[in-house]
Amino acid sequence: MTHIRVINPNTTAAMTEKIGIAARQVAAAGTRITATNPANGPVSIESHFDEAISAVGVVEEVRAGERDGVDAYVIACFGDPGLLAARELTRAPVIGIAEAAFHLATLISTRFSVVTTLGRTCVIAEHLLHSYGFAAHCRRVRAAEIPVLDLEDDPACAFDRIVQECLRAKHEDGIGAIVLGCGGMADLTDAITEAVGLPVVEGVTAAVKLAESLVSLRLGTSKHGDLAFPRPKHFTGQFAHLGVAAGDAPPRGERAARVRVVGE
Ligand code: 5HY
Numbered sequence: 464m465t466h467i468r469v470i471n472p473n474t475t476a477a478m479t480e481k482i483g484i485a486a487r488q489v490a491a492a493g494t495r496i497t498a499t500n501p502a503n504g505p506v507s508i509e510s511h512f513d514e515a516i517s518a519v520g521v522v523e524e525v526r527a528g529e530r531d532g533v534d535a536y537v538i539a540c541f542g543d544p545g546l547l548a549a550r551e552l553t554r555a556p557v558i559g560i561a562e563a564a565f566h567l568a569t570l571i572s573t574r575f576s577v578v579t580t581l582g583r584t585c586v587i588a589e590h591l592l593h594s595y596g597f598a599a600h601c602r603r604v605r606a607a608e609i610p611v612l613d614l615e616d617d618p619a620c621a622f623d624r625i626v627q628e629c630l631r632a633k634h635e636d637g638i639g640a641i642v643l644g645c646g647g648m649a650d651l652t653d654a655i656t657e658a659v660g661l662p663v664v665e666g667v668t669a670a671v672k673l674a675e676s677l678v679s680l681r682l683g684t685s686k687h688g689d690l691a692f693p694r695p696k697h698f699t700g701q702f703a704h705l706g707v708a709a710g711d712a713p714p715r716g717e718r719a720a721r722v723r724v725v726g727e
Pocket of ligand 1: 473506507508509539540541542579580581584611644645646647
């Protein structure tokens with residue numbers, strides 16, 4: 464059984480549950496999905512500030528997952544908050560939904576556009592496109608101009624605004640596919656696909672299938688170079704528990720047998 468931990472970095476439990484349902488709908492028979500969110504942090508992530516704070520919650524959830532023997536992690540927020548920090552903490556694959564969606568979109572189209580929530584978060588997706596090397600493939604990052612929690616509180620209106628922006632992208636951007644730019648849209652993929660008439664790539668489900676592929680190939684996060692486990696270090700104050708004492712062996716558990724551990 465492959466255990467994939469899907470982490471919703473915001474603290475809205477209803478969105479976490481929705482994301483977990485979407486992940487389970489595409490998971491293979493031998494995959495167990497557990498969906499969690501941090502106890503502390505923003506109820507939605509709509510700014511650089513929200514992203515920074517939520518990253519602490521992401522690494523806390525990965526540390527908990529290491530104790531649970533999780534085989535792979537999905538960071539289910541379109542800003543991929545804490546992605547590289549999380550990768551330092553584990554040998555398991557850690558996949559952000561934006562990164563996953565971009566990869567799959569380039570496999571089915573030469574050009575795609577992103578439709579996210581608020582216009583102020585578009586630059587976050589634009590930064591990721593450049594960071595991951597997909598900027599040339601993305602025509603435009605668009606926003607439906609809906610607060611993230613409208614996906615929970617006013618889903619009908621949110622759906623209509625997302626579809627309208629997707630249709631503008633289809634008719635104006637010269638694209639072959641749409642990428643949904645929010646983990647909270649994970650339950651809308653089929654309905655948006657039908658309404659828009661383009662392939663729609665959704666990050667949570669894309670990340671789950673990529674995680675399954677990496678686990679089946681026994682490929683995990685490299686521990687050679689910048690993603691090696693953090694150097695032992697004392698942390699102070701409210702982060703004291705995040706410190707690693709010299710000699711603390713990183714959790715290996717039975718996963719070492721499943722991830723091709725090279726060298727060390
Ligand atoms: C997300 N915020 O996927 C992002 C969407 C965004 O709380 N979950 C959030 O607009 O960046």
